[in-house]
Amino acid sequence: MAEEKQPQRKKIQATGQMMKIMSDYFYDLNDAGQSATRKVAWCTSVGPAELLRAMGFAVHFPENHAAMLGATRMATELIPEANAIGYSPDICSYLTADIGAHLKGTSPLAKAYPGIEAPPRPDVLVYNTNQCRDVQDWFTWYAREFGVPCIGITSPKNFTDVTEILVDDVTRQIEALIPTLEEVAGENLDMQRLRETVALSRECTELWRQVLETAAATPAPLTFFDGTIHMGPAVVLRGTRQAVDYYRRLLAELEQRIAEKVAAVDGEKHRIYWEGMPVWGRLRQHSELFSELQTSVLVSTYCSSWIFPDFDANDPLRSMAKAYLALFIVRSDAYKEAYIKRMLEKFNIDGIIYHDAKTCPCNSNSRYGMPQRLEQETGIPSLVISGDLNDLRCVSDEQTRTNVEAFIEQLEERR
């Protein structure tokens, strides 16, 4: 396999603008943490960020910080710090890396943004267990550490359809957060502002959807690996004008690539769906490995998880509940399989790679027979690779390489 071809990864021009808005975001967050008047909320990635923004909180997303710990490969050294205080190496390595970093007093922000030492101190922590239970445990630890309130939504799980009963439940839970948030913020919720925030979130995620869907073109103008970087604003700046402006620009650039038939991977021969989390500390290696094999990993459940078509400014609270419930990770396998099947068709996929992440069962969909079922129904072959999002002790590069190369050989035999 791995002959000749040197990897050709093409830089996305809009990256500069993204770095700028991410940098502005982190400095603003840092200012808020130091200001006597502004309030900081910590929020899970698909928690009620819209509500928090509308109430004037500066919002920090610990998962984003944890992913940075992974991408900078600081995580593996820090996870044992949390293990030592009773947080097992088998649980979420975002949690253990992030708490480990706090215990060690270190942060990737310090290196990337001179003047910032660590994430801002929270005034309140707000979670949604739609993704997993670990976020609640994670936030509760910080609530004890900082002596601040920790509130959240305990989400229903594993349902196929988002029914009205479920939406009622979550809407009420969101409403129940408001009094505590008003008390911490020192101001009342302004419904008009919430509507505007929800409208911006809707616009942002709609543009993000269009960005990801450019990969349906042959050859694909962007890869999953690009997506994991460029989703930054969709995660941390959802509900803001900056994110919307950024995705307009990125979309224009990708459309231009399509028009000019510019491929993200030169000589694209195979098109792969990635199911599961990225291995943050191996993004570049993985991107290069697939490029060498003229294989475009072009679409993923993970990046697509920040698309929320349900947001509706006319019915902000209820539509937020719907959006948080519609999330892939919280649904049944029946829903997930139907969803993936649509994606396989839309993106003209030849093979699926499942990343079985040791410490994140909720994002490891290969554990209940899904690969076998989908393969049988679609005839599209799949591969499961063992690894982890952050804990590189669970990653074997050689095994990954051999598995991936053998899988691509298998696809080649079928051509």
Added chain:
Amino acid sequence: MTQPVYVGLDMGASRTKVAVIDRHGALLGHAVKKSGIDFAATAALCLDASLEQAGAGRSDIVAAVATGYGRNNVAFVTSQSKTEIGCHAKGCHYLYAEAITIIDIGGQDNKIIKLDADGRRESFKMNRKCAAGTGAFLEEMSSRLDIPLEEMNSLARQATETIRLGSYCTVFSATEVLENIRHGKPVADIIKGIFYSMIKRVLEMDSITGKVVLSGGVVAHNPYLVEMTEELIGRPVLLPPFPQLTGAHGAALYALEATGGQGDGSGEE
């Protein structure tokens, strides 16, 4: 008189295997050595030994393909490489041109590869990160029990009972072994238990369908494992004449194919 030859190098983490074939794909020479730490030197030794057996020299090599974990360390012979999964498939399909399930038990990893009748891979699985069910597990047990690896096969045959070892983990299994020693269980029964646990771990990796081919160094040296597998899956298995060489042979067949040839088996060993 010399003839053109094709070479396959299988640089495993534990052993290096080389196969030299003729233009029909038939095996002319082969060699196996511990990979050690100098992969290139070991590859060179194996290459020369197998060429000699084939009655050929380096200048007779038309093409070569490398496989195995060290496949990128043998650029002095060839820069062409294929994965060991592809090579085992190719080597086994050459010997058994029908739909087969290959179970390869190597020093560091196991594979289960399913092929259709045309030799195309339908699926493959490699073991996860641990030693369960690999040669490394046997080596660890042999050193714990202070019984040489090569004696284990005949000892296992003398067993009257099978000790059950329940754990995935090599370290936990070793504790179970020690516990059985403390309880005065016969060594032969314990070794049979070790073999049994090893095969179980391998068979658990995937569903075992259709005709089964067993390959890899571990079965080459421990034929009792073959019988045990047959007992567990309830039907006979196919055993290549050189179970340890299927990867190297497959690599050589890839080399032959790359130069336009086709292993047609007409020089069958």
